[in-house]
Amino acid sequence: MKYIDEFQNPELAQRLLDDIKATVTRPWALMEVCGGQTHTIIRHGIDQLLPEGVELIHGPGCPVCVTPLEVIDKALEIASRPDVIFCSFGDMLRVPGTGRDLFQVRGEGGDVRVVYSPLDALRIAEENPDRQVVFFGIGFETTAPPNAMTVYQARKRGIRNFSLLVSHVRVPPAIEAIMRSPDCRVQGFLAAGHVCSVMGTQEYPELAERFKVPIVVTGFEPLDILEGVRRTLRQLERGEHTVDNAYPRAVRAEGNPAARAMLDDVFEVTDRSWRGIGVIPDSGWRLSSRYRDYDAEYRFDVGDITTREPAACRSGEVLQGLLKPHECEAFGTTCTPRTPLGATMVSSEGACAAYYLYRRLDLPTRPAAATADRATATAPAPAPDLEGSPVV
Amino acid sequence: MCLAVPGRVLAVEERDGTRMATVDFGGVVKDVCLEYLPDLKVGEYAIVHVGFALQRLDEESARRTLELFENLGMLEEEFGDPWEQAAQAGSAQGDLAGEVRQ
Ligand code: SF4
Numbered sequence: 001m002k003y004i005d006e007f008q009n010p011e012l013a014q015r016l017l018d019d020i021k022a023t024v025t026r027p028w029a030l031m032e033v034c035g036g037q038t039h040t041i042i043r044h045g046i047d048q049l050l051p052e053g054v055e056l057i058h059g060p061g062c063p064v065c066v067t068p069l070e071v072i073d074k075a076l077e078i079a080s081r082p083d084v085i086f087c088s089f090g091d092m093l094r095v096p097g098t099g100r101d102l103f104q105v106r107g108e109g110g111d112v113r114v115v116y117s118p119l120d121a122l123r124i125a126e127e128n129p130d131r132q133v134v135f136f137g138i139g140f141e142t143t144a145p146p147n148a149m150t151v152y153q154a155r156k157r158g159i160r161n162f163s164l165l166v167s168h169v170r171v172p173p174a175i176e177a178i179m180r181s182p183d184c185r186v187q188g189f190l191a192a193g194h195v196c197s198v199m200g201t202q203e204y205p206e207l208a209e210r211f212k213v214p215i216v217v218t219g220f221e222p223l224d225i226l227e228g229v230r231r232t233l234r235q236l237e238r239g240e241h242t243v244d245n246a247y248p249r250a251v252r253a254e255g256n257p258a259a260r261a262m263l264d265d266v267f268e269v270t271d272r273s274w275r276g277i278g279v280i281p282d283s284g285w286r287l288s289s290r291y292r293d294y295d296a297e298y299r300f301d302v303g304d305i306t307t308r309e310p311a312a313c314r315s316g317e318v319l320q321g322l323l324k325p326h327e328c329e330a331f332g333t334t335c336t337p338r339t340p341l342g343a344t345m346v347s348s349e350g351a352c353a354a355y356y357l358y359r360r361l362d363l364p365t366r367p368a369a370a371t372a373d374r375a376t377a378t379a380p381a382p383a384p385d386l387e388g389s390p391v392v
Numbered sequence: 393m394c395l396a397v398p399g400r401v402l403a404v405e406e407r408d409g410t411r412m413a414t415v416d417f418g419g420v421v422k423d424v425c426l427e428y429l430p431d432l433k434v435g436e437y438a439i440v441h442v443g444f445a446l447q448r449l450d451e452e453s454a455r456r457t458l459e460l461f462e463n464l465g466m467l468e469e470e471f472g473d474p475w476e477q478a479a480q481a482g483s484a485q486g487d488l489a490g491e492v493r494q
Contacts, residue, residue, distance in 0.1 A: 004418070012461040016464060019464045089442070119425060119443055143442060157408075197439055249449050249454040256428055
């Protein structure tokens with residue numbers, strides 16, 4: 001298909017790789033922010049094609065993975081109520097809450113439905129005026145405008161039995177948090193292209209300047225990733241740190257002004273807890289006071305759930321780029337997509353799932369010093385459980 | 393879930409006061425809301441995410457990017473090893489890593 005096939009061309013990939021090899025003189029560590037990019041990288045083995053010493057660190061940009069446990073537990077509680085139809089994107093169904101997930105709630109009789117678009121949930125609300133319909137509104141700046149439009153339409157059309165359980169997150173504060181972390185090894189960022197399709201690029205120059213780090217807006221096809229890497233490395237080798245757009249076919253500097261205006265109307269910036277990472281100031285959106293009536297947390301009074309993560313899962317380190325998935329002791333043994341311990345193994349965009357899916361079960365681990373000084377991280381790779389892998 | 397994909401607009405219509413389109417994703421056809429890109433026209437491509445068109449795909453810019461990639465390493469082409477180039481040019485499309493690693 002147009003705009004996909006052309007950007008997967010192996011011959012052009014070779015040209016980009018040759019140019020990258022000619023550019024690089026020393027080791028560099030880049031972070032791709034978005035889970036969709038992680039997926040492309042692992043699927044096509046792009047990390048293994050890059051010159052020795054150029055490392056891609058996988059970032060926190062998987063919305064399913066960073067949705068905090070207490071929000072999942074709120075979703076489970078709301079979805080269990082007999083008067084509720086709980087609508088969600090499919091990849092939230094198996095994300096473990098405390099003790100269970102949405103899939104199990106459905107098995108126990110909860111009316112949990114998978115939708116493709118939040119507008120589908122609004123239609124369900126219209127068709128079921130005697131039920132409460134709740135949509136699970138998670139995601140980054142790419143998903144927030146569709147959810148904002150849906151709430152806006154609900155109000156405009158007077159659909160009162162619809163509400164949103166909101167846990168939206170924003171990329172720039174996460175970049176800032178990563179750069180401030182004492183363990184940070186990231187020297188350049190591949191910014192998430194579709195986030196910038198909406199938001200434009202104006203949030204990034206200040207970050208690039210303050211942290212002296214190049215930020216290159218990058219797309220999702222293999223050639224897009226290689227071009228993002230190439231432009232980031234070129235800046236690093238020259239000692240530059242600017243914002244560059246390697247995905248101009250889908251990203252304009254101003255983003256999508258109509259979508260941004262809607263975000264400003266429906267949402268307001270708030271501190272947000274990221275699963276496995278903790279609270280990042282100003283890193284999320286919640287419904288603004290004008291739309292409070294459509295906030296499921298208020299409607300169902302689930303404001304005060306507190307939770308604790310299982311100790312075995314190290315997805316927090318994975319999400320911060322401090323640990324590669326196969327370096328987790330549970331990876332491929334007690335933790336598989338069938339029996340996930342953490343959200344990064346559930347979501348199709350999660351780094352653990354990508355490594356499992358594309359059989360990164362026997363990669364060498366990095367030396368202990370580089371992995372947040374947990375000696376156990378260098379234990380030999382566990383015996384792979386290939387039986388459960390969908391790609392054997 | 394966060395994935396957004398390019399699709400081509402087949403038809404545009406107003407539905408319940410909302411601008412909607414039918415969009416073709418390489419054979420799969422879906423309803424897409426155009427409220428954020430109201431001037432998108434039949435035949436144009438857009439990035440679509442969870443049923444919403446979020447940004448127009450610019451053909452001219454795509455063409456220029458591909459051209460840039462093609463021109464990378466033009467010098468090597470002039471002076472490089474013709475056998476290696478012939479081998480590369482002959483490789484069929486498929487798994488990218490497998491191809492490129494050769
Ligand atoms: S492999 Fe499983 S347990 Fe380990 S970090 Fe990933 S999700 Fe958590």
